Amino acid sequence: MDTGDTAWILTSAALVLFMTPGLALFYGGMVRSKNVLAMLMKNYVAIGVVTITWVTVGFSLAFSGDVGGVIGDLNLWGLRDIGLENTLFEHTVPDSAFAMFQFMFAIITPALIAGAVAERIKFSAWAIFIAVWSILVYAPLAHWVWGGGFIGADLQAIDFAGGLVVHINAGIAALALVIALGPRIGFRREVIRPHSLPLTVLGAGMLWFGWFGFNAGSALGASGAAANAFLTTQIAAAVAATCWVIAEAVTHGKPTTLGFASGAVAGLVAITPASGFVGPLSAVVIGAAAGFLCFWALRLKFRFNFDDSLDVVAVHLVGGIIGAVLLGLFAEERIGGVNGLFFGAPEQLLRQIASVVITMVFSFVVSYVIALILKATIGLRVSEQEERSGLDLSLHEEQGWVLAD
Amino acid sequence: MDTGDTAWILTSAALVLFMTPGLALFYGGMVRSKNVLAMLMKNYVAIGVVTITWVTVGFSLAFSGDVGGVIGDLNLWGLRDIGLENTLFEHTVPDSAFAMFQFMFAIITPALIAGAVAERIKFSAWAIFIAVWSILVYAPLAHWVWGGGFIGADLQAIDFAGGLVVHINAGIAALALVIALGPRIGFRREVIRPHSLPLTVLGAGMLWFGWFGFNAGSALGASGAAANAFLTTQIAAAVAATCWVIAEAVTHGKPTTLGFASGAVAGLVAITPASGFVGPLSAVVIGAAAGFLCFWALRLKFRFNFDDSLDVVAVHLVGGIIGAVLLGLFAEERIGGVNGLFFGAPEQLLRQIASVVITMVFSFVVSYVIALILKATIGLRVSEQEERSGLDLSLHEEQGWVLAD
Amino acid sequence: MDTGDTAWILTSAALVLFMTPGLALFYGGMVRSKNVLAMLMKNYVAIGVVTITWVTVGFSLAFSGDVGGVIGDLNLWGLRDIGLENTLFEHTVPDSAFAMFQFMFAIITPALIAGAVAERIKFSAWAIFIAVWSILVYAPLAHWVWGGGFIGADLQAIDFAGGLVVHINAGIAALALVIALGPRIGFRREVIRPHSLPLTVLGAGMLWFGWFGFNAGSALGASGAAANAFLTTQIAAAVAATCWVIAEAVTHGKPTTLGFASGAVAGLVAITPASGFVGPLSAVVIGAAAGFLCFWALRLKFRFNFDDSLDVVAVHLVGGIIGAVLLGLFAEERIGGVNGLFFGAPEQLLRQIASVVITMVFSFVVSYVIALILKATIGLRVSEQEERSGLDLSLHEEQGWVLAD
Amino acid sequence: MKLIVAYINPFKLDEIRDALKETGVTGLSAGNVQGFGRQAGHTETYRGAEYEVDFVPKVRIEVLVDDTLAPNVISTIEQTARTGSIGDGKIAVLPVEDVIRIRTGERGRDAL
Amino acid sequence: MKLIVAYINPFKLDEIRDALKETGVTGLSAGNVQGFGRQAGHTETYRGAEYEVDFVPKVRIEVLVDDTLAPNVISTIEQTARTGSIGDGKIAVLPVEDVIRIRTGERGRDAL
Amino acid sequence: MKLIVAYINPFKLDEIRDALKETGVTGLSAGNVQGFGRQAGHTETYRGAEYEVDFVPKVRIEVLVDDTLAPNVISTIEQTARTGSIGDGKIAVLPVEDVIRIRTGERGRDAL
Numbered sequence A, B, C: 001m002d003t004g005d006t007a008w009i010l011t012s013a014a015l016v017l018f019m020t021p022g023l024a025l026f027y028g029g030m031v032r033s034k035n036v037l038a039m040l041m042k043n044y045v046a047i048g049v050v051t052i053t054w055v056t057v058g059f060s061l062a063f064s065g066d067v068g069g070v071i072g073d074l075n076l077w078g079l080r081d082i083g084l085e086n087t088l089f090e091h092t093v094p095d096s097a098f099a100m101f102q103f104m105f106a107i108i109t110p111a112l113i114a115g116a117v118a119e120r121i122k123f124s125a126w127a128i129f130i131a132v133w134s135i136l137v138y139a140p141l142a143h144w145v146w147g148g149g150f151i152g153a154d155l156q157a158i159d160f161a162g163g164l165v166v167h168i169n170a171g172i173a174a175l176a177l178v179i180a181l182g183p184r185i186g187f188r189r190e191v192i193r194p195h196s197l198p199l200t201v202l203g204a205g206m207l208w209f210g211w212f213g214f215n216a217g218s219a220l221g222a223s224g225a226a227a228n229a230f231l232t233t234q235i236a237a238a239v240a241a242t243c244w245v246i247a248e249a250v251t252h253g254k255p256t257t258l259g260f261a262s263g264a265v266a267g268l269v270a271i272t273p274a275s276g277f278v279g280p281l282s283a284v285v286i287g288a289a290a291g292f293l294c295f296w297a298l299r300l301k302f303r304f305n306f307d308d309s310l311d312v313v314a315v316h317l318v319g320g321i322i323g324a325v326l327l328g329l330f331a332e333e334r335i336g337g338v339n340g341l342f343f344g345a346p347e348q349l350l351r352q353i354a355s356v357v358i359t360m361v362f363s364f365v366v367s368y369v370i371a372l373i374l375k376a377t378i379g380l381r382v383s384e385q386e387e388r389s390g391l392d393l394s395l396h397e398e399q400g401w402v403l404a405d
Numbered sequence D, E, F: 001m002k003l004i005v006a007y008i009n010p011f012k013l014d015e016i017r018d019a020l021k022e023t024g025v026t027g028l029s030a031g032n033v034q035g036f037g038r039q040a041g042h043t044e045t046y047r048g049a050e051y052e053v054d055f056v057p058k059v060r061i062e063v064l065v066d067d068t069l070a071p072n073v074i075s076t077i078e079q080t081a082r083t084g085s086i087g088d089g090k091i092a093v094l095p096v097e098d099v100i101r102i103r104t105g106e107r108g109r110d111a112l
């Protein structure tokens, strides 16, 4: 074990935990004030629920052993035998530090989905959805890509910090839920505006900060690889944010604050799978692609009448695909041990595309089935009256803002 | 000295400092809008005042030498001789890093009390109270438990990161102040609602994040012990938050956002003394106990007509006792070097109980005496007119929110 | 390379990045609600724009080679050859970690200026200003002081973490822009109040937290020097905040929350250049000087009718000068390798004063010229009508707060 | 001239404004109020303390109109604001002695 | 019918609502206003700049009542809102020509 | 007695209060409203979705005055609030039957 590596992984795990409050604010500022707490709650509860599902069996299914390339075993249920040493995993950090770092990823991934179902999903349905989803969708995917399963081991697709496992996965699951739920009352007819962009912008700042733990922590040590991931993360986020506001200025005449924040997140998403495999100038290209293409993807929801309320699909699915695919072009062996098309290895591009398709199909189908079962049993949506009154009062008997007292 | 350990302690000290702003928001969101700045100020000023009292003599009294098991000496007044090396303390980090880490604990402890006296205490009385308290109450207790004093050295009670020194201590002092101050105008008659739960929820997120420094930093190195403390902290907080909202749903019919945030803090409090001594499954039990019992303890203040405005007693005193006592059951030698009742050492439970009682009696008595002296001299409370207008205007000539300009 | 040092530098770089959102909130809370997003945006866009200018040539000009003591070369344009090893720079961390840490300083420095030009500057003018300024002003100064240029190498003035390069530089550039822009409509006649001090206070907390990365990270390793810088930073900030509110209580009768936050920032600014060179008691003196003098400096803007809207000059220029000069008195060889006047080296004081004067003259002149060129071409200010409506709507077509929906 | 004051459900505001525009109304002013009436309020719960909040958020609109237009305005508001549930609100008609347009100083009917 | 408008101290609102309920009033609407009058404002200080803020936060309530109930409503508000200190506020009585309940279309007295 | 209601631009409020003070007015109440009229609203854009917001923030002031003071109050508001651009707002004059000062129970003119 190495104290420097351990210090960095503990720090990174804390940073990734901090992303969930950041995401909560990012989303919470974008809904109407009558729904702000319900939005925050849908993010925070992921910390509670997923910690519990992952302590019990999730972590074990993802990272303990391997059954036929598709799933782990249950030897580590209840985190039995996770200890102060690094005897189970081959890393230079204590096993419990490695487990903790992985936990944080399992937590934020379902939280990402919350933006798509804002302002109308029941709290009970949501809590059950993420509990089940973290075991049936997230754990297998984490196993396939990082836990010794077939995507990583056989297909040899690469994913440094979660383009497949986190962003494409959450983005396509968001689409499944949006389809199952239907649009909010007033979608495309009423003015539905963010109630507090200062909170959203703060949330974006917290996400950016935490993302250094997400990406550079994925090197699992305080190494040159971590530093490179840190650098490419910063570059892609900054370039994407800038490109997004340029696209806005050209299209609408004005750059917006929400646009800058959104572009930054799009860039962070896109660089996630690539951050440990590409260099600074490739990060510029990936960031630019994310900024322009995710901005362009925003309009799709109106065309298809999908009320993806806070644009989880446009940002996380589209951004994740951009990163996972461009990685097949820009990966460089001297950085992360793997070459992409531009460095002489066209097969890596194909592997990346195949892994994207597999992730999308698997996650969409299982997510949609879980949603339909919930819809048929306890129901997914609040009543029209509850939706009008706002979810804060109707689900939680609370008010977000009481400034007159 | 070890650079990895030093990196982790510096990071942890920064994280613990960040908890005070987090706490300020957590509390600030819960008061009425006319008192938000006064609440923030009561937390922030602890950073100012306690840094000064601790630079002068506080740190030295707690950690330099030992006089009869009850107090340190004054050899390190003004932090003389605290240097770049680790010559004074036996840790693998520079003495100034160790001192800084301890400072941050001394700062946040009195800040915790602020929630109990919200919306009515004078600023001057508060500033003087915490200055005196940090020297007369906190410094001795820190010495007794961690600085070579009788609780740690003779009684052999254990407290990994401050169940006794921080939470029970602050919780019982809060009770003393509540009794000395009396309830707010309108307590139990008027509607007194939180003015901004989004700030409270953000504050809870910042606390959760910072608490990894608090607990895992208390290992004083980037070790397996730190990783274990990190893991148990996360588990207890998540379980407690979940149990609290379950208790709410059963009792009131609805889970609340404030409940989730409160439960998380209760879990973090309870695991604090235990985090380095117990394993993941014990953390589940401690978290569940904290979630249910602290929720239950909320109602006591109404029964006794104690206006513990933001429930410092129910969360910190009750949560701290839960952790300090359960630790006597669940401690395992293979984790932190000490066994509890369930692992064959019943005497440890008695030590824990004794240490809790000593802490409560000492802190209550001295805190109450300081409060009474202040009450008799400069007065503790603002006037009725000032309380009605709100403390922001009457104490600070400022307004928290001016959204119409 | 050392993993502990790398862990600390990566952490520090993340902390410094986090300061920009912190600064955005600190400033954003102080403007009127109609301008909050425009203020946040002016800070955030610095992350986008400066990352791009620094990837292209800025970093190279500052830190690659040296041409006559005045500027670096272009060998590292596009961060070519910045890699996973530490082959280019002599530090114990990967070159890309060092580069990243320097990037974060280059980002926050122009962001500091934004407070001076609040509520009236055009977004386009601002974005271009900081792009140009980061190359023509910041990069040369960083080279002179830290990159092998004449201030560090020949004059032998010292600046641990950016008193000259960051604070004096930003503060005097703010003055130049204020003069070029003119005052806001209603300056000194209308009531222009902060719209959300809770956000400002939160921002101050984030700054304080991040500043540990800024100052202690500047040791470029997890060393005793880092721990000392951490300790002096905490002390100076706490003392300055306390002194500022004492000054307020004496002058106006009431201490204010904004005063505490402002004093803390003033203390953090002042200790920045000194943090690695002085001990704890010197930090007390530097903090006290910053608290009192920066408070006193606030009134100057009214005397000269300079609408330095959020007091960048009083806090950053005055605070920076205090630190850079007092460092010439209090530096101790046993701490940072250099003695000041009080430790027998009067020449160091002269070097410090000379470096302050050079920085002020250079930055003022170039900043003012850039501002005048922009004024003559695309214009610096929004129209009167746009200023009245608020910059959020007129520049960004967004609203910060919509609490009624 | 009349001042028509109506207390309505907030989500009806845009619709009413559009309907009024078609009747020839050239302006109106709207503000937030807390309404108390037959419509039940709601419960709020904070850390186990339950509060009954009797007030319901409503929007109060004011329309200055010429006498001849008044009946039309009233019936337009009535029809557009009606959902049929308790809490749809009230309309009150107040007499107005004079109206002045600040920009021009016009008075009476011309000021509208 | 009358419209009773009262400017009161915010902390009196709940008490007044309860007192009015007992007099037989079935509804009211309340909004926030900034009041200016004999009552002194306050000083605010931001980084050394002192501002005199003359406005005091008040609540404005409106009660539509039948003529016969009006005197009772006025005296109830008067008694409940009174603390005896400057700033207790005013009550104004305005004539109302008609009232309509949106839900049912009832008019006049029945609409209340 | 009259109730003078004026819808004005928010940034004119302080000036109007000061001007009214000089005419002998002893009090007024002001609240925020969303105004709709000839003045154009604005566009807001959030992630590519453009919304036309027709309402413009205005301040609504109310002044209870004695009949004799009314013309003076109206002309003072008119002159002070005027900028000459669309959106300067309106003034309406409503009859008032009685005014009561809560603190003392004074009625009519004395209550002002």
Ligand SMILES: Nc1ncnc2c1ncn2[C@@H]1O[C@H](COP(=O)(O)OP(=O)(O)O)[C@@H](O)[C@H]1O
Residues within 6 Å of the ligand: D007, D034, D035, D036, D037, D038, D039, D056, D058, D085, D086, D087, D088, D089, D090, E026, E027, E028, E029, E062, E063, E064, E065, E101, E102, E103, E112
């Ligand atoms: N007497 C009244 N005076 C003033 N406003 C009233 C009065 N009665 C009702 N209102 C307003 O009308 C709203 C709806 O009234 P309510 O009695 O709940 O429903 P409805 O009008 O459908 O019977 C109330 O919330 C309040 O704002």
Ligand SMILES: Nc1ncnc2c1ncn2[C@@H]1O[C@H](COP(=O)(O)OP(=O)(O)O)[C@@H](O)[C@H]1O
Residues within 6 Å of the ligand: E007, E034, E035, E036, E037, E038, E039, E056, E058, E085, E086, E087, E088, E089, E090, F026, F027, F028, F029, F062, F063, F064, F065, F101, F102, F103, F112
């Ligand atoms: N002439 C007026 N027109 C409208 N509102 C008034 C008038 N005078 C007073 N008010 C309202 O009544 C409140 C209390 O008035 P004030 O003169 O301060 O006290 P009091 O009514 O006790 O003499 C003011 O804050 C304002 O809201």
Ligand SMILES: Nc1ncnc2c1ncn2[C@@H]1O[C@H](COP(=O)(O)OP(=O)(O)O)[C@@H](O)[C@H]1O
Residues within 6 Å of the ligand: D026, D027, D028, D029, D062, D063, D064, D065, D101, D102, D103, D112, F007, F034, F035, F036, F037, F038, F039, F056, F058, F085, F086, F087, F088, F089, F090
């Ligand atoms: N008929 C009306 N009833 C109530 N308020 C009105 C009416 N017409 C205008 N207003 C108010 O006056 C403001 C200014 O009106 P507008 O037509 O835009 O400009 P102007 O008065 O200069 O012609 C509006 O924003 C609204 O608040």
